Each structure stands twice: as structure tokens, then as C-alpha cells.
Amino acid sequence: MLDFDAFFKELKDGVAEIAQKEEVNFIREASSDGAAFLNAVKADVKRWAKQYAEGKLSKEEFEFLVKGKKDLAKMDALTRAGLAAIRVERMRAAMIDLIITTAGKLI
Amino acid sequence: MDSRALKSLAALVIAALLAGCAAITGYDPTSYKTATDLKVEALILIEKAQDPPAQHTAAIESLRMKLRQALEYEKGKGERNRVSKELWSTLVNPNGGLLGGFLKKWETEKRSQSPAFLEGISKNVEDAFDRIIEMESHKVKD
Numbered sequence: 001m002l003d004f005d006a007f008f009k010e011l012k013d014g015v016a017e018i019a020q021k022e023e024v025n026f027i028r029e030a031s032s033d034g035a036a037f038l039n040a041v042k043a044d045v046k047r048w049a050k051q052y053a054e055g056k057l058s059k060e061e062f063e064f065l066v067k068g069k070k071d072l073a074k075m076d077a078l079t080r081a082g083l084a085a086i087r088v089e090r091m092r093a094a095m096i097d098l099i100i101t102t103a104g105k106l107i
Numbered sequence: 108m109d110s111r112a113l114k115s116l117a118a119l120v121i122a123a124l125l126a127g128c129a130a131i132t133g134y135d136p137t138s139y140k141t142a143t144d145l146k147v148e149a150l151i152l153i154e155k156a157q158d159p160p161a162q163h164t165a166a167i168e169s170l171r172m173k174l175r176q177a178l179e180y181e182k183g184k185g186e187r188n189r190v191s192k193e194l195w196s197t198l199v200n201p202n203g204g205l206l207g208g209f210l211k212k213w214e215t216e217k218r219s220q221s222p223a224f225l226e227g228i229s230k231n232v233e234d235a236f237d238r239i240i241e242m243e244s245h246k247v248k249d
Contacts, residue, residue, distance in 0.1 A: 040234075044227070044230065048223075048227055051223045056221065056222075056223040057221065057223045057224055057227070058221070058224075061220075061221065061223070061224040061227075064204055064208065064209075064212065064224075064228070065204070065224070065227040065228065065231065066204070067203065067204030067208070068203075068204030068205050068208075068227075068228065068231035068232075068235075069204070069231065070204065071197050071198075071200075071203050071204050071205050071231075071235070072205070072231060072234055072235060072238075074197055075194055075197050075198075075235055075238045076238065078190050078193050078194055078197075078238075079190070079194070079238045079241060079242050081190060082131065082190035082191070082194075082242050082245075083242070083245055085130045085131040085190065086131055086245050086246055086247065088130050088131075089130055089131050089133075089246075089247045090247055092130075093247055
């Protein structure tokens with residue numbers, strides 16, 4: 001008789017373990033990265049506003065730099081989306097390994 | 108077919124299904140090297156914008172060409188490389204506020220740029236390259 005039950009139980013436990021590990025890491029990293037990005041933007045824009053007030057930056061230069069921060073915000077969002085996709089990709093690779101290892105043990 | 112063969116077949120089918128649906132391209136050492144090399148080249152050129160652009164025409168054109176080549180390389184990897192392609196597009200956009208926009212501004216104005224502005228644009232461009240490098244370095248290695 002085929003022992004698929006044992007195979008799928010072991011697989012299920014392994015998948016849950018991979019998912020839990022990846023999810024915890026992702027939430028922790030995403031939260032700290034997001035806060036760091038916003039703090040950096042705030043500090044830079046504040047400094048540029050001061051330099052604009054002091055005449056070290058022209059209005060056009062100030063606006064250009066702020067436009068750059070908007071582009072960086074877009075890049076930040078893209079990077080987060082990409083990193084999430086990489087998590088999925090890592091889980092997929094780990095699951096392939098798990099399937100092969102689990103099947104190997106049962107054969 | 109015996110049970111061992113069936114189990115192996117089932118495992119292979121599941122593995123093949125998973126292998127066939129990658130959401131994003133894997134790590135590419137060429138992409139990583141291009142991004143790190145161009146980051147250095149771009150930041151050095153930005154420092155030179157204390158001069159009028161006419162003194163650096165060849166360097167500006169050379170960098171612009173390499174940026175286009177990098178973008179085309181990333182585009183060529185297809186839809187699964189959408190994030191990296193979009194990151195490069197944002198960086199080199201001549202109407203944006205990063206490297207592409209900076210090169211256009213410098214050339215159009217035909218004059219040296221102020222130290223405070225160069226400090227700011229240098230930081231923004233460095234951060235932008237770091238996003239691209241971070242993205243590539245996190246991708247799954249074969």
C-alpha cells in the first residue's frame with residue numbers, strides 16, 4: 001500500500017516550518033526598512049529646506065532633489081515588492097528540496 | 108508500476124510544477140557587477156559637475172550609453188525581471204529626479220552645479236543604485 005499519508009504529513013510540517021521562518025523574517029525586515037527610509041527622507045528634506053532658506057540651494061535645485069526623493073520612494077516600493085517575490089522564490093526552492101528529501105526518505 | 112515508482116513520480120511532478128512557476132529571475136552576476144561599476148562611475152561624474160558639462164562631454168555620453176545598455180539588458184530578461192527593469196528605468200529617466208534627470212539638467216544648463224545640490228543629488232543617486240544592488244544581491248542563487 002502507498003504511504004502517501006506519511007509523505008504528505010512530513011511535507012506539510014516542513015512547508016509550515018519554512019513559511020513561518022520566512023514570514024517572521026519578512027515582517028521584521030520590512031518594518032525596519034520602511035521606518036529607516038522615511039526617517040532618511042525626512043532628515044534630507046529638512047536639511048535641503050534649510051539650505052534653500054540660506055540661499056545655498058535654488059528653488060529649482062530644491063524641487064529637483066525632492067523629485068528625486070519621490071522617485072526613490074517608488075524604487076523603495078518596487079524593492080519591497082521584489083523582495084517579497086524573492087521570499088516566495090526562496091520558499092519555492094526550499095519546498096522543492098523538501099519534496100525531494102522527504103520522498104527520498106520514504107523510498 | 109510499484110509504490111516506490113509512484114512515490115518518486117508524484118514527488119517529481121510536484122517538484123516540476125513548483126520549478127516551472129518562478130515569480131522572479133534568479134541572481135545574475137553580470138547585473139550585479141554592472142550596477143556596482145556604474146554606481147562608482149556615476150558618483151565620480153557627479154563630483155565633476157563642479158565644472159561646466161562641456162569639459163566632460165565624453166564621460167557624460169559614455170555613462171549615458173552604459174546606462175542604456177544596462178536597462179536593455181534587464182529588459183531582455185522578460186516579465187519576471189519587471190522589478191529590476193523598473194528600478195533601472197526610474198534611475199535613468201531623463202525627466203525624473205535621479206541620474207537621468209541630473210545628466211539632462213547639467214547639459215541643458217551648460218554650467219557648473221552648486222556644491223549643496225551636488226551633495227544632495229549624489230546621495231539620492233547613491234541610494235537609487237543601492238536599491239538596484241540590494242535587489243540583485245537578494246535574488247536566489249542557483
